Amino acid sequence: MKLRFRKYHGLGNDFLLFDGRTGEPKLMTQLTPESVRSLCDRHFGIGADGILVLEHGENARFRMALINADGSPAEVSGNGLRCFLLFLRDIGEEISGPVQIETGAGISVAEVVGNDRVQVQMPSPVFAGSGLMSPPQAGKLLQRLEVANCPFDAVFLSVGNPHCVIFGPPRDEIFARTYGPLIEKLPVFPAGANVEFAHVTSSTSCQLVVWERGAGLTLACGSGATATVCAGVALGKFRAGVPVTVTQSGGDLQVTVQPDYSKVTLDGPAQFVFTADIDI
Numbered sequence: 447m448k449l450r451f452r453k454y455h456g457l458g459n460d461f462l463l464f465d466g467r468t469g470e471p472k473l474m475t476q477l478t479p480e481s482v483r484s485l486c487d488r489h490f491g492i493g494a495d496g497i498l499v500l501e502h503g504e505n506a507r508f509r510m511a512l513i514n515a516d517g518s519p520a521e522v523s524g525n526g527l528r529c530f531l532l533f534l535r536d537i538g539e540e541i542s543g544p545v546q547i548e549t550g551a552g553i554s555v556a557e558v559v560g561n562d563r564v565q566v567q568m569p570s571p572v573f574a575g576s577g578l579m580s581p582p583q584a585g586k587l588l589q590r591l592e593v594a595n596c597p598f599d600a601v602f603l604s605v606g607n608p609h610c611v612i613f614g615p616p617r618d619e620i621f622a623r624t625y626g627p628l629i630e631k632l633p634v635f636p637a638g639a640n641v642e643f644a645h646v647t648s649s650t651s652c653q654l655v656v657w658e659r660g661a662g663l664t665l666a667c668g669s670g671a672t673a674t675v676c677a678g679v680a681l682g683k684f685r686a687g688v689p690v691t692v693t694q695s696g697g698d699l700q701v702t703v704q705p706d707y708s709k710v711t712l713d714g715p716a717q718f719v720f721t722a723d724i725d726i
Contacts, residue, residue: 447476447726451492452533453719456525457696458665459495460719462486463533466499466511473499476726479517485724486515492724495661498526500533503548508534510549514660521550522606524668524699528564528716531556536718551606565713568669571676571703574602587680593628600629601677605710608639608659609673613683617643617655619663619695626657640667644674646683651691665696672712675701689713 452463462485466473477497486494496514503509510530512520527547535541535558544557555567573587591598591610601611610629626641638659645653654674656667671692678684686705691698699714 448723449473449726450721450723452536452721453492453494454529454532454716455696455719456528456666456668456714456716457694457699459523459525459667459696460493461496461498461523461526461529462492462494463498463529464500465537466501473726474501474511477513481726482513482517483515495658495664496520496523496526498523498530498533500530506546506548506553508539508545508547510547512550514658515662516660518660519550520607520660522554522569522669524566524568524672524712525666525714525716526668527554527556527566528668528712528714531558531564531566532562532716532718549606554606559713561715562717563713563715565711566668568672568710568712569604569606570707570710571673571680572604573677573680587677589634591629591632591634593625593632596625598625598629601680602634602639603673603677605669605673605676607669608635608637609642609670609677610635610639611642611644611674611677613644613646613678613681616645616653619655622655622657622663626663630657630659640670640673642667642670642674644678646678647693649683649685650688651693652678652684653693656694666694666699668699668712668714671699671701672710676703676707676710679703679707 499511656670
């Protein structure tokens, strides 16, 4: 079966996007874990961090289904949402103004704010050990981990998908490759977790390296940037209501967390790469 796909990236975090609203059998039933791994393989396939499928939503006009590069399903992606909105525009859908997009984490709202830059309203954080509080109790947020004889103080939270945020000195990709997969699969994370290694550089900026659940080390992670700023606000490292610049290997994202955590916005670019047909 030949299908048209379009490839996009958000700061190097790249996705293959399909319109799965027509045809039988449904596209999602054909995208087996094996076929997804094959498509996302950077040496023997097309290469991507994941696959996004446009479907009819039950509670919104559009639904974004997300599959990680390893073939596992995921709830939401901040970079993916930005790519998804440009995909909708490029295939001729009307997307003027804010657009509701249904995801595995609920409804997100995305809007093109100029020059292929997209702002996304992300799910509000839920903190393990403290719950969604205003403000969360910082003393209850830090969890002690010890992995391969290396101790970490971490914040566990969900922004629609699970995260483990660790603040500390600058960490490089070698460090993330070493400890990220070990932390991702700890028993405390039954569904796995994205692991963020963050270094605060000012009250409005930080550097970030992310080991993504189901994808590994990526050039940028939108939900990881969101989780990091939410955790930083809760710990008093960043100010609520003020945009925080999160610098990753692929570039910069801006995250703004309102004081009561009721609104969390992610702002950054997305870019179309190419389109082609493929047999599945």
